[in-house]
Amino acid sequence: MLVNGRWQAAWDPYQKADDKGNFTRETASFRHWITPDGSAGPTGNKGFKAEAGRYHLYVAYICPWASRVLALLKLKQLEHVISISVVEPFLTDFGWSFAGVESRHVSGATEDHLHQKPYLYQLYLLAEPMMTGRATVPVLWDKKQNTIVNNESADILAMLDHAFESWAKKRTNLRPIEQLDQLNQLNEYLYTKLNNGVYRAGFAQSQQAYEAAVEDVFDALEALENRLSDGRRFLLGLHLTEADIRLFVTLIRFDCVYFDLFKCNIKPIRDYNWLSQYLFRLFYDLKLGETVHFDHIKQGYYSVKALNPNGVVPNGPNADITISNQEKYHDH
Numbered sequence: 001m002l003v004n005g006r007w008q009a010a011w012d013p014y015q016k017a018d019d020k021g022n023f024t025r026e027t028a029s030f031r032h033w034i035t036p037d038g039s040a041g042p043t044g045n046k047g048f049k050a051e052a053g054r055y056h057l058y059v060a061y062i063c064p065w066a067s068r069v070l071a072l073l074k075l076k077q078l079e080h081v082i083s084i085s086v087v088e089p090f091l092t093d094f095g096w097s098f099a100g101v102e103s104r105h106v107s108g109a110t111e112d113h114l115h116q117k118p119y120l121y122q123l124y125l126l127a128e129p130m131m132t133g134r135a136t137v138p139v140l141w142d143k144k145q146n147t148i149v150n151n152e153s154a155d156i157l158a159m160l161d162h163a164f165e166s167w168a169k170k171r172t173n174l175r176p177i178e179q180l181d182q183l184n185q186l187n188e189y190l191y192t193k194l195n196n197g198v199y200r201a202g203f204a205q206s207q208q209a210y211e212a213a214v215e216d217v218f219d220a221l222e223a224l225e226n227r228l229s230d231g232r233r234f235l236l237g238l239h240l241t242e243a244d245i246r247l248f249v250t251l252i253r254f255d256c257v258y259f260d261l262f263k264c265n266i267k268p269i270r271d272y273n274w275l276s277q278y279l280f281r282l283f284y285d286l287k288l289g290e291t292v293h294f295d296h297i298k299q300g301y302y303s304v305k306a307l308n309p310n311g312v313v314p315n316g317p318n319a320d321i322t323i324s325n326q327e328k329y330h331d332h
């Protein structure tokens with residue numbers, strides 16, 4: 001991580017733990033908003049007007065938080081408006097790196113298209129030379145002011161749902177006003193129990209912390225399976241909302257990494273009937289599968305030394321698990 005503008009070599013790739021061994025995620029540091037007219041959003045400064053071609057997104061395909069932003073761009077068909085650079089899936093001694101810097105390369109990772117920097121943290125320093133904090137993905141970059149707009153995916157999801165409406169080739173309303181309270185509650189629940197729950201299980205530093213986390217994860221999966229068992233297409237009913245994107249990025253990583261590596265091994269998603277159907281619906285019908293790169297996901301997670309010191313990546317389960325199961329999928 002960065003401390004007063006300097007990269008610390010001895011940094012902890014699994015963020016922090018509290019005194020009971022619970023994994024704790026750090027908060028993001030850039031919180032400006034892109035708005036249709038450039039006025040200020042709920043946090044940060046004004047001056048970030050929605051314009052085609054002005055903004056750039058730095059992502060990692062391994063990362064669920066960055067992937068939810070990619071999912072949103074896909075759903076709204078906004079890929080022609082915001083350009084993208086993709087880091088390699090491995091965290092190096094200098095954090096995230098771009099293609100061509102380290103000896104390992106996974107197809108799909110790119111160079112830094114804007115500044116040709118080798119490491120992501122160097123972009124943070126361009127934006128804030130004395131920065132203290134973690135150099136995380138996603139990063140939403142403004143080419144005009146040459147700075148970071150925002151590095152919190154929850155903010156980026158909310159702002160991109162509305163700011164670029166005139167360019168979106170597909171209209172979606174992922175945060176419907178009439179369901180906003182319900183949606184915010186569900187988002188919070190998904191984050192605590194599942195999106196971050198799997199990380200709390202995987203990076204727990206005590207048996208007690210692990211058991212509490214894994215119980216949360218499987219309570220949530222059972223509750224969601226139950227919710228979907230009335231035949232609804234999406235979590236809040238007939239229409240897709242932001243909550244579906246948030247659930248998707250965790251479900252799609254579950255059987256291929258969280259089950260084994262994060263020790264969330266009570267039951268795989270493929271054994272949940274309704275959740276599997278739901279996952280296929282998002283993966284195929286809504287084409288979110290086009291944002292999923294199993295090779296980045298597997299190679300990236302299994303390269304985390306704290307969890308897998310020798311770096312061996314298991315062959316199974318099939319990376320194309322969703323594809324090989326497609327014949328089971330009948331949408332009603």
Ligand SMILES: N[C@@H](CCC(=O)N[C@@H](CS)C(=O)NCC(=O)O)C(=O)O
Nearest residue numbers: 028063065134136137138151152153
């Ligand atoms: N609050 C952030 C969290 C992002 C995050 O934790 N990203 C991870 C990758 S999945 C990261 O970049 N970790 C590097 C680090 O913590 O140094 C968001 O949701 O945007």
